[in-house]
Amino acid sequence: MTDLGTSAPWPPAPITTERLVLRESQARDRAAFVDLFSSPEVNTYLGGPQPRDALERDMPAVPGRRSGLFVVDLAGTMIGQVILTRDSGHLPQAAGRVELGYLFLPSAWGRGYATEACGAALAWFDSTHPGEPLVLATQTANAASMRLAARLGFEEVERFVAYDAEQSFALRPPTTTGLT
Numbered sequence: 342m343t344d345l346g347t348s349a350p351w352p353p354a355p356i357t358t359e360r361l362v363l364r365e366s367q368a369r370d371r372a373a374f375v376d377l378f379s380s381p382e383v384n385t386y387l388g389g390p391q392p393r394d395a396l397e398r399d400m401p402a403v404p405g406r407r408s409g410l411f412v413v414d415l416a417g418t419m420i421g422q423v424i425l426t427r428d429s430g431h432l433p434q435a436a437g438r439v440e441l442g443y444l445f446l447p448s449a450w451g452r453g454y455a456t457e458a459c460g461a462a463l464a465w466f467d468s469t470h471p472g473e474p475l476v477l478a479t480q481t482a483n484a485a486s487m488r489l490a491a492r493l494g495f496e497e498v499e500r501f502v503a504y505d506a507e508q509s510f511a512l513r514p515p516t517t518t519g520l521t
Contacts, residue, residue, distance in 0.1 A: 345427055345439060349469035351408040358461045361454060362414040363423065366405035370412055373419035373446065374404040382447045386480040388504060413445070413458040420454060421445030423462040425475070432503065434510045438476045439466070441493075441513075455489055463493060463513070475513040480506045 345351070352365035366374075377383055379393040405412065405422060413421040424442040441463070445455055466475065477495050479486040487509060490497075495511035502508065 345409045345425060345470070353465060353469075356411070356461050356465055358457050360415065361458055361461070363411040363458060363461055363465075364414055366403055366410065366412050368403050370419040371400060371402065371404055374422075375400060377422070377444055377446060380447065383444055386483040386486070386506070387444075411458070411462055413449075413454065415449070415454065420449040421458065423458050425462060425466055432478055432510070434499070434501075435476045435478060439470070439473060441475050441477045441495075443489075450485070456492055459489065459493055467515075472515045474515045477511045477513070478503075478508050479511075481509050482506065 355365075356363040375393060375396045378391045379396055381390045384390045409425040409427075411423045411425075412419050413423060422444050425439055426442070427437065427439050441459065443455055443459055449455075463475070466473075475495075477490050477493075479490060481487060481500060490509070490511050493513065495513045497509050497511045499510050500507055501510065
């Protein structure tokens with residue numbers, strides 16, 4: 342995957358919502374990134390967790406520093422990430438389009454943080470990339486992610502099998518600006 346292009350400077354100023362701040366990654370987020378990528382619960386639908394010892398050894402001092410990646414911060418602590426990235430072809434349906442991705446630590450699940458953070462990231466995207474649709478792919482077995490995609494205005498376009506599981510490919514038209 343590649344960055345969002347040159348139409349919006351990166352990183353943007355932090356985005357503040359009612360409860361959260363979406364910001365650039367910092368060194369203090371390293372332990373949370375290790376927790377996120379090594380969590381069996383978080384990675385159930387993403388091919389499984391990465392080995393914690395390898396993450397601790399190989400992760401850079403400031404992980405996640407790239408265009409399109411927002412750290413989701415609650416009261417000064419990273420609870421997840423939201424990613425907007427132009428796809429380079431990992432899925433043929435998404436090639437060249439901007440794709441939304443998100444991961445949250447299990448302690449943040451079920452509290453509306455993903456809806457709030459993704460909604461804020463999408464509002465930023467709409468303001469910096471007007472008229473551009475977004476795409477999202479998720480395993481259909483991930484019921485929470487399927488519900489979130491619908492709340493964010495994504496409409497399923499097709500289902501397909503990849504990574505040995507049924508996937509949903511959804512599109513968010515450029516005219517959708519708020520949560521449904």
